Amino acid sequence: MVKLMLLxxxxxxxxxxxxxxxxxxxxxxxxxxxxSIQASQVMGGPAGQTPYFRIVEILFDDYEALDAxxxxxxxxxxxxDLMDYAGRGxxxxxxxxxxxxxxxxxxxxxxxxxxxxxxxxxxxAEIVFPGAPxxxxxxAAEALxxxxxxxxxxxxxxVDDKPFLVYGCGTRxxxxxKLASRLNVSRKRVTLATAEQVLEIxxxxxxxxxxxxxxxxxxxxxxxxxxxxxxxxxxGGGMNAxxxxxxxxxxxxxxxxxxxxxxxxAEP
Numbered sequence: 001m002v003k004l005m006l007l008x009x010x011x012x013x014x015x016x017x018x019x020x021x022x023x024x025x026x027x028x029x030x031x032x033x034x035x036s037i038q039a040s041q042v043m044g045g046p047a048g049q050t051p052y053f054r055i056v057e058i059l060f061d062d063y064e065a066l067d068a069x070x071x072x073x074x075x076x077x078x079x080x081d082l083m084d085y086a087g088r089g090x091x092x093x094x095x096x097x098x099x100x101x102x103x104x105x106x107x108x109x110x111x112x113x114x115x116x117x118x119x120x121x122x123x124x125a126e127i128v129f130p131g132a133p134x135x136x137x138x139x140a141a142e143a144l145x146x147x148x149x150x151x152x153x154x155x156x157x158x159v160d161d162k163p164f165l166v167y168g169c170g171t172r173x174x175x176x177x178k179l180a181s182r183l184n185v186s187r188k189r190v191t192l193a194t195a196e197q198v199l200e201i202x203x204x205x206x207x208x209x210x211x212x213x214x215x216x217x218x219x220x221x222x223x224x225x226x227x228x229x230x231x232x233x234x235x236g237g238g239m240n241a242x243x244x245x246x247x248x249x250x251x252x253x254x255x256x257x258x259x260x261x262x263x264x265x266a267e268p
Contacts, residue, residue, distance in 0.1 A: 001035075001059060001097040002066050006082070008054035009089045020085035021054065027078035033065035034058055066094070109203040109215070111237035117213030123253055125245035133239045135207030137171055140242060144233060152226055152234040152250070154211045156193040156201055156218075159185060163193065163201050165220040167211060167250070169232065172262045174223075182221065182259050209235045210243050212253050220256035227251070227258070 011017035029037055038057045042050055060066040069075045082090065111127050118125055130143035141148040149170035157164045157179055164183075168174040176190045183190075195206045203215030211234040226232060227247050234250070236242040251258065 001061065002063050003095040003097060004058040004060070004066060005093040005095055006054075006056040006058075007052045007091040007093065008056070008086060009051055009091075010053050011086075011089055017085065020081075024078065024081055024085065025056070027074070027081055028056070028058060030074045031058075031069040031078060032072050032074065033060055033069045035060060063094075063096075108199055108205040108208070109237055111241040113203070114210050114213050114237040114241075114243065121253070123212070123245075124249060125243055127236045128233070128242050128244050129236075129240055130242065131240070134242055135239055137169075140233060144242070146233065147229075149225060150229045150232055152211060152232045152247075154209045154235055156198050156209070158191050158193055158197065159183060159189050163216060163218040165211075165214070165218050165254070165256075166261050167220065167222040167226050167234075167254075167256060168262050169223065169226045169228075170262075172225075172265065174261050175263045178259075178261050179221065182257075182261075204235070204237055207235070208238050208241070210237055211235065211245075211250055212243075220254045221261050222251055222254070222256035222258050223261040224258055225262060 008021070025037065025039060028034070036059045040055045040057075042053050042055060044050060060069065070079065115127055117123075118127075128144075130140075132139070132143040134140035134143050137148050137151045137153060140151045152167055152169050153174075155166045155168060155174045157166060157176060159179075164179065166174050166179060176192065177187050180187045180190045193201060198204070198206050198209060201214070201216045201218075202209050204210065230246060230248075231244065232247045232250065233242045233244055250256075
């Protein structure tokens, strides 16, 4: 990972700067290859006021992606605009982010990894490819021509950094308060895993996470609504893949505890 850092010094005309700064961020976001942009306001330093009052961090996969962004038409426009309103009032730094973790996963697992797990454990389930991206419940239901409640979502929560897997279905959200109540902990201790955490914990990218065969074993809970259908569909390891499995088999393989986990339905 490579980070382009823009260090903005205190402007002589703050009002005019703010207008140009906001527009400049929009232009920077349009550059190709940008993974993320983080804009921060500097509040001060150990000795009081610092030379800088704004910092913008732009993340790229590597130097090649950074170079391509800077010389792209969008990058040229953003660069000219930046120099026009900031000029000598901005400093640029290129920072290479070193990852010293030997356990960090570089690439997500794929449907092939899930299929290997099914074969190894002789699980009677099938990975299906409906021919359209299926990252959400409505998209999956539409692609398969089934009811949304037949689509199972596998949601990862962290409780004091310990992962828990919750199976829900349909368009109702999983309620973290119900998980907290079942674990007898405060709601504040239950957090939804970020996309990066999901990848590290499960091995799969968000929107593709299957209900079984995950990288990290963890306790699982299943909302009773999942058992309403004999056959259900869940993440299949890819944006265009789904796992077709019997709900009873899913409960058996995962050893999930059946307990209410979905938000209550709104009263009519």
